[in-house]
Amino acid sequence: MSTTTMNATHSHDDHGPLKGWRRWLYSTNHKDIGTMYLIFALIMLFLGGASAMAIRAELMYPGLQLLDPDLYNNIVTNHALVMIFGAVMPAAAGLANWMIPLMIGAPDMALPRMNNLSFWILPAAALMLILSFVVPFFPGGGSQINTGWTLYPPLSLKVGMSMDFLIFTIHLLGVSSVLASINIIVTIFNMRAPGMTVWKMPMFVWAWLVTAFLLILIVPVLAGGVTMLLFDRHFGTSFFDAAGGGDPVLFQHLFWFFGHPEVYVLLLPSIGVLSQVIPAFSRKPLFGWNSMIGAMIFLASLGMVVWAHHQYTIGMSSAAVNYFMIGTILISIPVGLMKFNFIATMWRGSMTFETPMLFAISIVIMFVFGGLTGVMLAIVPADMQYHDSMFVVAHFHYVLLPGAVMALFAGVLYWLPKWTGNMYNEKLGKWFFWTSLIGFNGTFFVQHFLGLAGMPRRIVDYSIQFAEFNFISSISAFVYGLSHLIFLYLVITTIKGIGTTKAKPRSWEGAQGLEWEVESPAPFHTWEKAPKIDKEGHYVK
Amino acid sequence: MRQAAKIFSLILGVLIISGYAFAEYGLNFPAPATDIGQEIYDVHMFTMIVSTILLLIIFTIIIYSLFKFRKSKGYEADQNFHKSWFGTWSWVMVPAMVLGVDFYIAGEAQGVLDKFWNAPKQNCAREGANKDHCFDMNVKTIGHQWWWEYEFPEQGVNFNGKFYPIKVESRALDKDQTSEELYLRDVDNQLVLPVDTTIRFLNTSVDVLHAWWVPELGFKRDSIPGYIMETWATIEKEGTYRGQCAELCGTWHAKMPIVVKAVSKADFEQWIEGEKAKLLAKLQEANSNKDWTKDELMTKGEQVYNTMCAGCHQVSGLGLGAAFPALKNSPVAMGPAAEHINMVLNGKNTMPAWKQLSDIDLAAVITYERNAWGNSASVVKPADIKAAR
Numbered sequence: 011m012s013t014t015t016m017n018a019t020h021s022h023d024d025h026g027p028l029k030g031w032r033r034w035l036y037s038t039n040h041k042d043i044g045t046m047y048l049i050f051a052l053i054m055l056f057l058g059g060a061s062a063m064a065i066r067a068e069l070m071y072p073g074l075q076l077l078d079p080d081l082y083n084n085i086v087t088n089h090a091l092v093m094i095f096g097a098v099m100p101a102a103a104g105l106a107n108w109m110i111p112l113m114i115g116a117p118d119m120a121l122p123r124m125n126n127l128s129f130w131i132l133p134a135a136a137l138m139l140i141l142s143f144v145v146p147f148f149p150g151g152g153s154q155i156n157t158g159w160t161l162y163p164p165l166s167l168k169v170g171m172s173m174d175f176l177i178f179t180i181h182l183l184g185v186s187s188v189l190a191s192i193n194i195i196v197t198i199f200n201m202r203a204p205g206m207t208v209w210k211m212p213m214f215v216w217a218w219l220v221t222a223f224l225l226i227l228i229v230p231v232l233a234g235g236v237t238m239l240l241f242d243r244h245f246g247t248s249f250f251d252a253a254g255g256g257d258p259v260l261f262q263h264l265f266w267f268f269g270h271p272e273v274y275v276l277l278l279p280s281i282g283v284l285s286q287v288i289p290a291f292s293r294k295p296l297f298g299w300n301s302m303i304g305a306m307i308f309l310a311s312l313g314m315v316v317w318a319h320h321q322y323t324i325g326m327s328s329a330a331v332n333y334f335m336i337g338t339i340l341i342s343i344p345v346g347l348m349k350f351n352f353i354a355t356m357w358r359g360s361m362t363f364e365t366p367m368l369f370a371i372s373i374v375i376m377f378v379f380g381g382l383t384g385v386m387l388a389i390v391p392a393d394m395q396y397h398d399s400m401f402v403v404a405h406f407h408y409v410l411l412p413g414a415v416m417a418l419f420a421g422v423l424y425w426l427p428k429w430t431g432n433m434y435n436e437k438l439g440k441w442f443f444w445t446s447l448i449g450f451n452g453t454f455f456v457q458h459f460l461g462l463a464g465m466p467r468r469i470v471d472y473s474i475q476f477a478e479f480n481f482i483s484s485i486s487a488f489v490y491g492l493s494h495l496i497f498l499y500l501v502i503t504t505i506k507g508i509g510t511t512k513a514k515p516r517s518w519e520g521a522q523g524l525e526w527e528v529e530s531p532a533p534f535h536t537w538e539k540a541p542k543i544d545k546e547g548h549y550v551k
Numbered sequence: 552m553r554q555a556a557k558i559f560s561l562i563l564g565v566l567i568i569s570g571y572a573f574a575e576y577g578l579n580f581p582a583p584a585t586d587i588g589q590e591i592y593d594v595h596m597f598t599m600i601v602s603t604i605l606l607l608i609i610f611t612i613i614i615y616s617l618f619k620f621r622k623s624k625g626y627e628a629d630q631n632f633h634k635s636w637f638g639t640w641s642w643v644m645v646p647a648m649v650l651g652v653d654f655y656i657a658g659e660a661q662g663v664l665d666k667f668w669n670a671p672k673q674n675c676a677r678e679g680a681n682k683d684h685c686f687d688m689n690v691k692t693i694g695h696q697w698w699w700e701y702e703f704p705e706q707g708v709n710f711n712g713k714f715y716p717i718k719v720e721s722r723a724l725d726k727d728q729t730s731e732e733l734y735l736r737d738v739d740n741q742l743v744l745p746v747d748t749t750i751r752f753l754n755t756s757v758d759v760l761h762a763w764w765v766p767e768l769g770f771k772r773d774s775i776p777g778y779i780m781e782t783w784a785t786i787e788k789e790g791t792y793r794g795q796c797a798e799l800c801g802t803w804h805a806k807m808p809i810v811v812k813a814v815s816k817a818d819f820e821q822w823i824e825g826e827k828a829k830l831l832a833k834l835q836e837a838n839s840n841k842d843w844t845k846d847e848l849m850t851k852g853e854q855v856y857n858t859m860c861a862g863c864h865q866v867s868g869l870g871l872g873a874a875f876p877a878l879k880n881s882p883v884a885m886g887p888a889a890e891h892i893n894m895v896l897n898g899k900n901t902m903p904a905w906k907q908l909s910d911i912d913l914a915a916v917i918t919y920e921r922n923a924w925g926n927s928a929s930v931v932k933p934a935d936i937k938a939a940r
């Protein structure tokens with residue numbers, strides 16, 4: 011492999027990180043960039059979380075209390091965008107940056123300068139997003155974005171200049187994630203240590219490989235859709251304007267052609283994390299190795315052709331809805347297989363229950379639940395009721411919070427000893443787990459009832475028949491939100507080494523993989539000399 | 552099927568909620584009032600029961616393994632479990648089982664779907680119509696920002712159903728208002744429909760996307776400008792059914808309630824006659840060349856204002872935040888009449904155009920705005936509006 015020749019041309023004495031801000035701004039080191047991704051994601055998580063708290067505070071009682079309707083809609087829009095594009099995707103990219111080179115025995119990502127670029131586009135995009143939020147508060151700033159993150163025209167054609175800021179934000183985010191995906195694919199294809207065939211790659215690396223391909227396929231579609239929106243807004247085209255011969259529904263198809271696979275973009279890296287965590291704490295290998303890979307590829311492929319289940323109520327032909335209904339129900343096959351493999355990994359294992367494992371177990375249960383409400387939603391006639399109700403809100407939070415966010419927490423806690431050299435405080439970890447578990451379920455479980463009883467989503471004010479459950483939901487949401495301060499405290503104390511113990515290179519008894527062969531904390535440069543992998547896929551000292 | 556659903560929902564209800572203390576809070580769909588709604592309800596219960604059973608099985612297996620296979624109990628991990636015959640073949644068995652459940656569910660759903668999706672195209676009254684699959688009447692539901700307009704094409708009746716009543720400022724958390732049972736669930740003009748009549752709903756919008764949703768009828772349909780959606784149902788039970796707009800449509804999305812009042816055929820006929828008479832009276836009024844006094848205009852104007860304009864400008868005329876300007880002391884409302892008329896007729900930015908209102912209504916509301924809340928400016932007559940159009 012080319013890695014060995016590369017190392018020979020460098021002398022190693024002057025090879026530490028740059029000092030001060032240059033270390034970060036100019037960084038081409040996968041660990042530093044991974045760290046920046048993770049910190050960025052954490053900041054965005056708290057921003058998105060604050061917006062969620064504002065939403066729940068407004069909905070705590072019937073009547074308008076805190077927010078004007080348009081501000082409420084604006085916050086709803088931003089909550090989704092910040093969480094998806096600001097928190098979950100960058101956090102997953104941060105894990106990829108940190109762990110993929112360590113796991114496949116590569117010295118760094120294949121394209122380090124592009125890596126730097128794809129990260130530093132993100133703060134610019136975040137700034138643009140914040141501008142789109144605040145611009146309406148200045149004189150002449152136009153109206154607020156009151157469309158939700160789906161940006162459906164004709165409503166989005168009527169919004170003021172905020173919408174233009176948002177469209178450019180989406181372009182920037184798209185560029186960033188496509189660059190990151192290219193980098194990940196090239197790294198995985200070219201930088202693996204000798205002996206590590208694709209079939210021996212850790213599952214987390216596999217998950218990211220599938221994710222990266224998926225991202226490259228779908229992001230351009232969204233970019234195209236919002237560009238058409240921009241043209242409709244400013245250049246007199248009428249792609250989406252019925253009065254000009256256009257079709258408002260076309261945008262929905264473009265959006266969900268991106269939007270549905272996007273769910274799997276959020277989910278798959280977390281499946282990868284769980285595939286590392288569950289075997290480690292069950293002390294036995296992942297069950298169903300090949301079927302896991304097959305399921306991920308099947309999920310990604312099938313996920314690309316079922317998008318219109320988000321739009322049953324627009325009235326497609328009977329053949330079309332039948333197809334989308336059956337296709338969507340079939341998603342349960344790969345997902346069921348994955349969850350089955352996780353459970354079978356725990357079966358006859360020798361389990362211990364450190365925080366990452368607690369998260370993993372609860373994720374499997376809650377995700378299965380979210381998946382089953384997903385099957386309910388896939389049933390077209392029943393969806394005529396569920397659609398656009400709080401039932402949908404409950405459903406997708408049950409898949410995305412456990413499936414994406416909590417699994418990322420599990421991953422962060424699992425690898426934190428490797429990054430910082432310190433074992434986090436397990437007691438704090440358990441506090442975080444239980445408060446967030448209770449808060450989460452309290453917030454979203456009752457929303458199923460609200461939706462069935464007839465409460466639509468995205469409303470700023472509601473009839474008093476919905477008051478009790480909304481109150482329970484809001485109180486639980488505050489508990490859930492506050493629980494993340496424990497996480498913040500836990501991460502900071504672990505980094506600073508306050509009240510922690512030193513981590514061993516193999517920080518968890520059952521942890522497997524190349525990342526546990528290097529010291530903790532992982533030195534600035536690792537695997538400058540490629541490790542050797544034997545036929546079984548094990549590291550040869 | 553229906554019986555099994557009932558038994559299971561009972562068991563579930565007892566299991567999860569332990570007694571019916573919560574029953575009044577609405578944990579499930581409200582009881583359907585239409586034939587289609589009942590079938591949709593049954594499919595919903597069916598999938599929910601299948602899902603619950605699956606969830607319980609999976610939950611049990613996980614809980615069992617959590618207690619059985621723990622290191623603290625000295626359980627040694629079986630390092631070869633994934634190499635057993637089960638490990639080798641589970642990738643076939645699991646998908647096959649899931650597929651079986653999937654097709655079972657999809658099969659149940661498909662019948663209802665085909666029936667629901669296939670709306671009748673012919674009027675039963677027409678000669679040679681297929682009597683098994685025809686509709687007795689059409690109802691057009693048209694979304695506006697932010698109210699619903701209803702049209703009975705065969706009867707020639709057309710009216711608006713708007714959020715009602717606007718008693719207090721939206722901003723204030725007024726306990727009197729929010730504790731009212733029908734807060735956000737009442738309209739000025741209810742949509743009256745006959746029972747035991749096959750109704751075809753035609754759904755569209757004039758501005759942005761909306762969705763017409765009454766849970767008791769069993770479905771919702773998007774209202775899309777440029778499209779006309781078809782759905783159909785036969786209401787079987789008399790009663791008042793409430794719903795609201797379900798697709799985010801901008802600022803006052805939360806204030807687009809729908810009230811359907813299902814009555815007997817005879818009562819419906821009577822109601823339609825009343826509506827026709829109302830329309831006729833309006834038409835006569837518009838053509839009567841009556842000279843409206845300021846007081847008459849103010850009284851009528853207050854009504855129009857409170858239903859059409861107060862959502863944004865508020866009853867007090869003080870507006871709402873930066874987005875909706877106050878009309879009290881507004882330079883437009885206190886300025887020359889022509890500009891004021893132009894603003895209301897043609898709109899500006901988020902301010903809608905109100906061309907569809909009658910000359911009298913417009914004259915009344917503009918006069919009201921110019922003379923309410925301590926404003927004082929000229930009176931605008933219907934003839935001024937006619938001239939400005």
Ligand SMILES: [Cu+2]
Pocket residue numbers: 694695697760761762796797798799800804807
């Ligand atoms: Cu609406």
